[in-house]
Amino acid sequence: MKKMQKLRQYVMVLAVTFILTGCAAYARGPVVAMIQFADGGVSASQNTQYSKKGEATCTSVFGLLGYGDCTIRAAANNGGIHEISHVDSKTLNIIGIYASYTTIVYGN
Helix, strand or coil, rough: HHHHHHHHHHHHHHHHHHHHHHHCCCCCCCCCCCCCEEEEEEECCCCCCCEEEEEEEEEEEEEEEECCCHHHHHHHHCCCCCEEEEEEEEEEEECCCCCEEEHHHHHH
16 A cells, blocks of 8 residues: 555656646757757848847746747847848756746847
8 A cells, every 4th residue: 555655656746747847948949858958040031141139038937937028029129130130049948947048139
């Protein structure tokens, strides 16, 4: 009987761990269970020249609190960009407790 209770406890701990790990993750790019630092490309145009850079970040804590504006428009506005060259992204996820997604816009 005690073995069955211990097994249930382990299963519950694993289930909660997996559920919480996915809560604060962003879906673009690889999603990992422990710690993630990833950079990625989002889009590009034929305009290869750029002199300005703008960033916008969204953040999630425990998957319960999410805030920020990480749209391309917000990043372009933050950098004073009117003509976009290309867009990159940065993702940070720490055990599902804290996650952030940053959109980086380059242009003129």
